[in-house]
Amino acid sequence: MPTPYRREHAVWFVEELVDGGWREDRERTWAVRVGGDLRGMVGLARRPVRSAEVGYWMAPEARGQGLLDRSLGLVLDHAFDPTGMDLDRVEWKAFGGNWRSWRAVWRHGFRFEGALRLGGVQRDTRRDDWVGGLLRDDPASRPGPGPAPPWRSRCHRHEPP
Ligand SMILES: CC(C)(COP(=O)(O)OP(=O)(O)OC[C@H]1O[C@@H](n2cnc3c(N)ncnc32)[C@H](O)[C@@H]1OP(=O)(O)O)[C@@H](O)C(=O)NCCC(=O)NCCS
Numbered sequence: 001m002p003t004p005y006r007r008e009h010a011v012w013f014v015e016e017l018v019d020g021g022w023r024e025d026r027e028r029t030w031a032v033r034v035g036g037d038l039r040g041m042v043g044l045a046r047r048p049v050r051s052a053e054v055g056y057w058m059a060p061e062a063r064g065q066g067l068l069d070r071s072l073g074l075v076l077d078h079a080f081d082p083t084g085m086d087l088d089r090v091e092w093k094a095f096g097g098n099w100r101s102w103r104a105v106w107r108h109g110f111r112f113e114g115a116l117r118l119g120g121v122q123r124d125t126r127r128d129d130w131v132g133g134l135l136r137d138d139p140a141s142r143p144g145p146g147p148a149p150p151w152r153s154r155c156h157r158h159e160p161p
Pocket of ligand 1: 066093100
């Protein structure tokens with residue numbers, strides 16, 4: 001997210017990224033709504049040859065309720081469905097240490113594939129990127145308690161899963 005986030009950033013997001021993305025089939029972005037009110041977004045940005053990168057955010061007050069979890073499930077069904085995007089792979093990337101984001105995709109069966117050292121850029125500063133992926137034939141979900149919540153332990157916060 002740009003900081004400060006100005007009106008022109010929002011206009012670009014709605015008109016270019018969302019509308020333009022659907023129009024030119026570059027990316028497909030969905031709003032997550034509760035009772036008509038916007039609570040978050042989930043999107044799939046196409047990558048070459050039957051692949052896409054997933055991205056999402058939820059408004060702070062809408063987190064921790066499983067809303068992203070349900071929405072992500074629907075979007076991933078669409079990603080692999082032959083009548084949807086018919087992809088072979090969905091990729092996930094996040095800045096190193098974004099355990100909330102990793103937990104979200106882990107629940108849907110994503111496998112952790114590595115860390116790109118200083119592979120990402122946040123506000124003109126290079127940061128490690130974490131990468132994971134879900135393939136069409138991977139088991140769709142991981143029952144169980146999930147990865148330990150390392151955000152409670154400061155010293156391990158940025159270690160990969
Ligand atoms: C990443 C992000 C979208 C995750 O949001 P979230 O609300 O935690 O995601 P989920 O919908 O999967 O919710 C899971 C949490 O809700 C809880 N929950 C409550 N009711 C639930 C239900 N009915 N079903 C599933 N989970 C439920 C789960 O226990 C879980 O909490 P836990 O991880 O502490 O166990 C959010 O933290 C965010 O917007 N972050 C900032 C933007 C960002 O980092 N985006 C990703 C960039 S790669």
